[in-house]
Amino acid sequence: MEMDERKATILQAIIRNYLETGEPVGSRTISKYTDLNLSSATIRNEMADLEEMGYIIQPHTSAGRIPSDKGYRFYVDTMMEAKDREISEMKKVLMERQDKLEDMLKGVVKLLAKDTQYASLITAPSVSRNKLKFIQLSRIDDEHLLTVIVKEGNVIKNKVVDITEPVNEETLLKLNLMLNTQLSGMTMDEISLSMITGLKAQAGSHSGVISEVIDAVAEAISAEEDLKVYTSGANNILKYPELSDNSEKAGHLINTFEEREGLEELIIGGEDGDEAIKVYIGSENKVSGMEDCSVVTATYELEGGMKGTIGIVGPKRMDYDKVVGTLKSLRSGLDDLYKKDN
Amino acid sequence: MEMDERKATILQAIIRNYLETGEPVGSRTISKYTDLNLSSATIRNEMADLEEMGYIIQPHTSAGRIPSDKGYRFYVDTMMEAKDREISEMKKVLMERQDKLEDMLKGVVKLLAKDTQYASLITAPSVSRNKLKFIQLSRIDDEHLLTVIVKEGNVIKNKVVDITEPVNEETLLKLNLMLNTQLSGMTMDEISLSMITGLKAQAGSHSGVISEVIDAVAEAISAEEDLKVYTSGANNILKYPELSDNSEKAGHLINTFEEREGLEELIIGGEDGDEAIKVYIGSENKVSGMEDCSVVTATYELEGGMKGTIGIVGPKRMDYDKVVGTLKSLRSGLDDLYKKDN
DNA sequence: TGTTAGCACTCTTTTAAATCGAGTGCTAAC
DNA sequence: GTTAGCACTCGATTTAAAAGAGTGCTAACA
Numbered sequence: 001m002e003m004d005e006r007k008a009t010i011l012q013a014i015i016r017n018y019l020e021t022g023e024p025v026g027s028r029t030i031s032k033y034t035d036l037n038l039s040s041a042t043i044r045n046e047m048a049d050l051e052e053m054g055y056i057i058q059p060h061t062s063a064g065r066i067p068s069d070k071g072y073r074f075y076v077d078t079m080m081e082a083k084d085r086e087i088s089e090m091k092k093v094l095m096e097r098q099d100k101l102e103d104m105l106k107g108v109v110k111l112l113a114k115d116t117q118y119a120s121l122i123t124a125p126s127v128s129r130n131k132l133k134f135i136q137l138s139r140i141d142d143e144h145l146l147t148v149i150v151k152e153g154n155v156i157k158n159k160v161v162d163i164t165e166p167v168n169e170e171t172l173l174k175l176n177l178m179l180n181t182q183l184s185g186m187t188m189d190e191i192s193l194s195m196i197t198g199l200k201a202q203a204g205s206h207s208g209v210i211s212e213v214i215d216a217v218a219e220a221i222s223a224e225e226d227l228k229v230y231t232s233g234a235n236n237i238l239k240y241p242e243l244s245d246n247s248e249k250a251g252h253l254i255n256t257f258e259e260r261e262g263l264e265e266l267i268i269g270g271e272d273g274d275e276a277i278k279v280y281i282g283s284e285n286k287v288s289g290m291e292d293c294s295v296v297t298a299t300y301e302l303e304g305g306m307k308g309t310i311g312i313v314g315p316k317r318m319d320y321d322k323v324v325g326t327l328k329s330l331r332s333g334l335d336d337l338y339k340k341d342n
Numbered sequence: 343m344e345m346d347e348r349k350a351t352i353l354q355a356i357i358r359n360y361l362e363t364g365e366p367v368g369s370r371t372i373s374k375y376t377d378l379n380l381s382s383a384t385i386r387n388e389m390a391d392l393e394e395m396g397y398i399i400q401p402h403t404s405a406g407r408i409p410s411d412k413g414y415r416f417y418v419d420t421m422m423e424a425k426d427r428e429i430s431e432m433k434k435v436l437m438e439r440q441d442k443l444e445d446m447l448k449g450v451v452k453l454l455a456k457d458t459q460y461a462s463l464i465t466a467p468s469v470s471r472n473k474l475k476f477i478q479l480s481r482i483d484d485e486h487l488l489t490v491i492v493k494e495g496n497v498i499k500n501k502v503v504d505i506t507e508p509v510n511e512e513t514l515l516k517l518n519l520m521l522n523t524q525l526s527g528m529t530m531d532e533i534s535l536s537m538i539t540g541l542k543a544q545a546g547s548h549s550g551v552i553s554e555v556i557d558a559v560a561e562a563i564s565a566e567e568d569l570k571v572y573t574s575g576a577n578n579i580l581k582y583p584e585l586s587d588n589s590e591k592a593g594h595l596i597n598t599f600e601e602r603e604g605l606e607e608l609i610i611g612g613e614d615g616d617e618a619i620k621v622y623i624g625s626e627n628k629v630s631g632m633e634d635c636s637v638v639t640a641t642y643e644l645e646g647g648m649k650g651t652i653g654i655v656g657p658k659r660m661d662y663d664k665v666v667g668t669l670k671s672l673r674s675g676l677d678d679l680y681k682k683d684n
Numbered sequence: 685t686g687t688t689a690g691c692a693c694t695c696t697t698t699t700a701a702a703t704c705g706a707g708t709g710c711t712a713a714c
Numbered sequence: 715g716t717t718a719g720c721a722c723t724c725g726a727t728t729t730a731a732a733a734g735a736g737t738g739c740t741a742a743c744a
């Protein structure tokens with residue numbers, strides 16, 4: 001059996017209709033819904049074919065059909081219009097100057113959730129590839145030093161270093177100078193272990209304290225940025241019966257959003273691909289508890305190559321068209337926005 | 343009509359029972375439940391009295407009674423045992439060294455939610471009364487300075503200051519010295535406007551840039567710590583039919599927890615009172631959408647007078663006894679914990 | 685006078701049965 | 715290849731009946 005144009009049209013009509021209503025759709029509906037001018041009987045025949053081919057499913061005898069994951073996949077891959085939507089409200093709100101990146105991200109994700117009515121998330125742009133601008137060690141008291149690391153884009157990182165014996169001002173100055181000359185301009189990735197050993201040698205570090213400090217600084221530099229995730233609209237999950245009927249699953253989902261744990265999984269695949277926007281239908285995503293959801297992610301990029309991800313999570317009968325459109329324009333708008341702000 | 347001991351016992355029995363089952367409780371149940379050895383008929387008479395007095399409510403004719411807000415209040419105020427519960431698991435988990443205050447708080451709130459099965463929140467200890475340890479201004483590039491502010495307890499705050507013209511090293515050194523001599527040891531509250539003006543004068547700030555910098559630093563110092571709130575267990579709301587049946591309200595509640603917005607309201611009253619643990623029943627709390635909930639908050643205090651709040655939000659038929667016990671021991675345990683960690 | 689047994693009454697919940705209705709598959713005719 | 719028609723299926727809705735929980739009231743009892 002082969003997918004011909006008519007079958008595709010019918011499949012599309014079924015999915016479109018199901019997206020709207022959430023109810024299984026029957027042959028009569030399609031007969032009227034499309035402009036193919038076919039009777040319900042004919043549609044029935046085609047639907048039987050489509051079912052055999054695995055694109056649609058019958059929840060029980062004498063119910064209409066609903067799309068299978070395969071059906072959604074076909075729809076997303078081949079039939080979605082890639083129209084660029086208006087995002088007037090979105091733009092307007094985002095244009096208002098927001099001081100901090102954090103606030104901006106929170107604003108964006110909130111807006112996205114409100115606009116799409118799905119649970120949404122956004123990650124802060126990763127800065128691990130950013131170059132190091134400068135490092136500063138300062139003395140807090142006899143037992144503590146403060147390390148401040150400034151990266152490109154003026155992203156700042158602090159760490160308090162415990163020291164076992166006091167360090168005098170002169171040593172500190174020397175250390176500062178050395179660290180800056182050696183490390184500034186490098187990306188986090190480039191700073192390797194051998195480099196650190198080199199630094200220690202250069203510092204003539206027979207004294208344990210200096211070695212200690214260098215280790216701590218190295219650790220501070222290479223420490224995993226914990227991926228900051230902002231979420232909004234988890235409560236939208238309750239709006240879709242197919243997700244909220246099983247209240248245990250729904251609770252689990254909501255919890256995932258509240259705690260922001262495990263959401264990285266959603267995003268990780270998204271970075272390396274060449275496609276900017278990805279759609280995961282049903283069990284295509286590997287996060288436990290999200291088998292009944294679809295996930296759409298988009299990567300965005302700010303100046304300086306900082307990349308982050310925006311995503312939305314909703315029921316499989318998601319308005320893919322709208323979501324993809326929204327993410328598309330949002331994605332391209334974010335960079336402009338950030339430039340304006342900074 | 344007056345509340346005598348027997349009525350109180352019966353009221354207590356009603357409430358206890360209702361807390362467990364969530365169902366209206368009838369006279370026969372109480373007759374067996376208490377050791378008063380009274381027949382259901384007698385209990386019925388007493389219940390009629392209690393209803394007249396406003397402590398219990400009959401949802402509809404021929405249903406049992408449920409406690410009114412007034413009933414809960416009476417229960418909480420007079421009848422709750424203040425036993426100190428075991429928190430073995432809690433202590434054990436918390437004892438595991440956790441590096442950051444943030445992680446600790448997240449751990450605590452998660453544990454609390456798990457233990458009580460209610461939605462939980464915790465605020466980071468407020469540091470506005472902490473003394474300033476030192477300030478450091480550094481040059482990032484020609485347009486940006488970095489302000490690092492270290493407070494007691496090694497709490498660090500950063501701010502990037504935009505400057506309109508470059509500042510040379512010498513000026514920076516001078517500024518650093520001045521800021522530190524003048525400001526260190528003071529609390530955030532003590533640093534007033536007049537002080538800032540004084541600083542500017544002292545800096546001989548005819549040059550606009552210096553004045554600019556001082557302003558920015560002052561702003562950075564006095565900027566409201568945004569109250570960090572950590573939450574967990576919002577999904578527990580779904581476990582209580584009286585909260586989750588109205589899915590709109592439930593969604594609103596969950597959203598409040600996810601966004602962590604408006605939760606401050608819950609907490610604000612808690613700080614100034616003398617009572618460490620407070621119970622708000624039903625509409626006693628002023629957060630919109632939480633009329634059907636009860637809220638229990640406890641303030642905790644870390645070394646150095648840093649205060650924060652722990653709270654739980656649940657249905658009115660909350661296990662007040664357990665919750666208060668848990669919060670009590672948690673509250674007293676937090677300081678020890680923090681000391682060990684730091 | 686306080687307590688209790690008993691009973692009629694009320695109202696919700698549960699259960700069962702009946703009916704409805706959307707949708708199908710198949711057949712036969714166009 | 716398309717369509718009308720029809721018998722059939724099976725979940726959903728409606729309806730009715732029964733069950734159950736609990737009350738208020740009255741009258742009897744200690």
